[in-house]
Amino acid sequence: MQKWLISLEKDQARRERFFAQPDTADFKVFSAKNTLQESWENLTALFDLDKFKQRYGRAVTKGEVGCTLSHLAVYHMIADDPRLAQDDYCLVCEDDALFNQDFQSHINHLLTEKPRADVMLVGQSKIEQFDASELEMTYPTTFACCAKRIANSSFYYAYPYKNYFAGTVAYLIKKSAAQVFIHQLQQGQRPFWLADDFILFGRDFCLDIMVVRPLLAIENPALVSNLEANRGSLPHHLWQKWLKYPLKKWLAIQRNWQVKG
Numbered sequence: 001m002q003k004w005l006i007s008l009e010k011d012q013a014r015r016e017r018f019f020a021q022p023d024t025a026d027f028k029v030f031s032a033k034n035t036l037q038e039s040w041e042n043l044t045a046l047f048d049l050d051k052f053k054q055r056y057g058r059a060v061t062k063g064e065v066g067c068t069l070s071h072l073a074v075y076h077m078i079a080d081d082p083r084l085a086q087d088d089y090c091l092v093c094e095d096d097a098l099f100n101q102d103f104q105s106h107i108n109h110l111l112t113e114k115p116r117a118d119v120m121l122v123g124q125s126k127i128e129q130f131d132a133s134e135l136e137m138t139y140p141t142t143f144a145c146c147a148k149r150i151a152n153s154s155f156y157y158a159y160p161y162k163n164y165f166a167g168t169v170a171y172l173i174k175k176s177a178a179q180v181f182i183h184q185l186q187q188g189q190r191p192f193w194l195a196d197d198f199i200l201f202g203r204d205f206c207l208d209i210m211v212v213r214p215l216l217a218i219e220n221p222a223l224v225s226n227l228e229a230n231r232g233s234l235p236h237h238l239w240q241k242w243l244k245y246p247l248k249k250w251l252a253i254q255r256n257w258q259v260k261g
Contacts, residue, residue: 001088001089001090001091001107001111002028002078002081002084002088002090002091003024003026003027003028003090003091003093004027004028004030004074004077004078004090004091004092004093005018005024005027005028005029005030005093005094005095006030006032006070006071006074006092006093006094006095006168007029007030007031007032007094007095008031008032008034008095009031009032009034010034011095014095014096014223015029015095017095017220017222017223018093018095018096018097021098021099021103022099022103022104023099023103023104027093030070030073030074030077032066032067032070033065033066033069033070033073034066035062035063035065035066035069036062036063036066038062043062043065046065046069046190046191047060047065047068047069047190047191047192048189048190048191048192049192051190051192052192052193055192055193055200056194064194064195067168067194067195068191068193068194068195069191070195071092071168071195072181072182072185072191074092074178075173075178075179075181075182076178076182078090078173078175078178079175079178079179079181079182081175084175085175086174086175086176087114087174087175087176088174088175089111089120089172089173089174090172090173090174090175090178091107091122091170091171091172092168092170092171092172092173093123093169093170093217094168094169094170096169096219096220096223097123097169097170097217097218097219097220098217098218098219098220098221099170099216099217100130100214100215100216100217100218102153103216103217105152105153106150106153106155106216107122107172107216109150109151109152109153110122110150110155110157110172110212112151113148113150113151115148115157115210116208116210117157117208117209117210118173118174118176118177118180118207118208118209119171119172119173119174119177119198119201119207119208119209119210120157120171120172120173120209120210120211120212121166121171121198121209121210121211121212122170122171122172122212122215122216122217123166123167123169123170123171123215123216123217123218124166124167124169124215124217124218125166125167125168125169125196125218125219126167126219127215127218127219128218128221129218130214130215130216130218131214131215132215134241135213135215136213137241137242137245138241138248139160139161139162139164139166139211139248140160140161140245140248140249140252141158141159141160141161141211141213141252141256142158142159142252142253142255142256142257143253144156144213146158146253146256146257147213147256150212154214155212155213155214155216156212156213157210157211157212157213158210158211158213158252158256159209159210159211159252159255159256159259160211160252161248161249161251161252161255162199162251162255163198163199163201163202163203163209164198164199165194165196165197165198165199166196166198166211167196167219168195168196169217169218169219170216170217177207180205180206180207181205184205
């Protein structure tokens with residue numbers, strides 16, 4: 001399995017921390033697009049700023065443009081690699097990824113089960129723990145006993161109640177899915193999306209997206225995301241999540257049952 005690490009050239013300390021983890025020696029490093037010093041005029045030629053604003057209701061940041069362009073560049077290399085079969089997964093991570101214990105072993109067992117998903121979200125951004133209850137409250141899946149269990153572990157994979165912005169800290173993507181992105185660009189369309197807009201990727205690109213629970217990777221709490229420092233984050237109210245949770249859980253159960261059926 002190909003493994004890609006997306007990292008800004010300047011972030012040597014982050015890479016050293018990443019490669020200090022087990023089973024990371026075989027990652028290929030892709031030097032992320034550093035767009036912070038680029039002019040907006042230059043970025044407009046590479047990224048559709050107006051269409052981004054239409055979709056998200058705000059202006060894009062330069063860091064977000066660089067993030068999207070970096071992931072697309074990796075997809076180009078995956079899509080063009082003749083050694084990869086259409087259903088082969090590649091692992092894409094960012095340099096702030098912190099892996100759960102026995103990460104590679106769980107990934108290996110997951111791959112032997114040949115899941116149907118085009119994209120498998122094995123990590124999550126802005127989460128402090130691998131089994132954080134906040135994630136279940138906000139984006140629940142079906143009951144663990146009804147999900148697809150990863151062999152020899154307590155991990156499972158399933159559909160969340162809906163696709164969502166999960167970050168791009170760690171995920172598996174099939175070569176065929178990478179080609180879907182490249183096809184969008186070959187139609188003369190400039191990218192206009194956030195790198196983690198899995199809502200768009202599921203609805204408009206028709207990609208099948210599943211998640212792993214508990215998480216196999218999170219953003220390293222010892223690091224501050226380059227993107228997050230650039231754009232900030234919105235607070236969430238716990239009581240609002242509890243009120244919405246029962247309906248979300250029911251929707252997740254229905255979604256997984258319909259696909260299973």
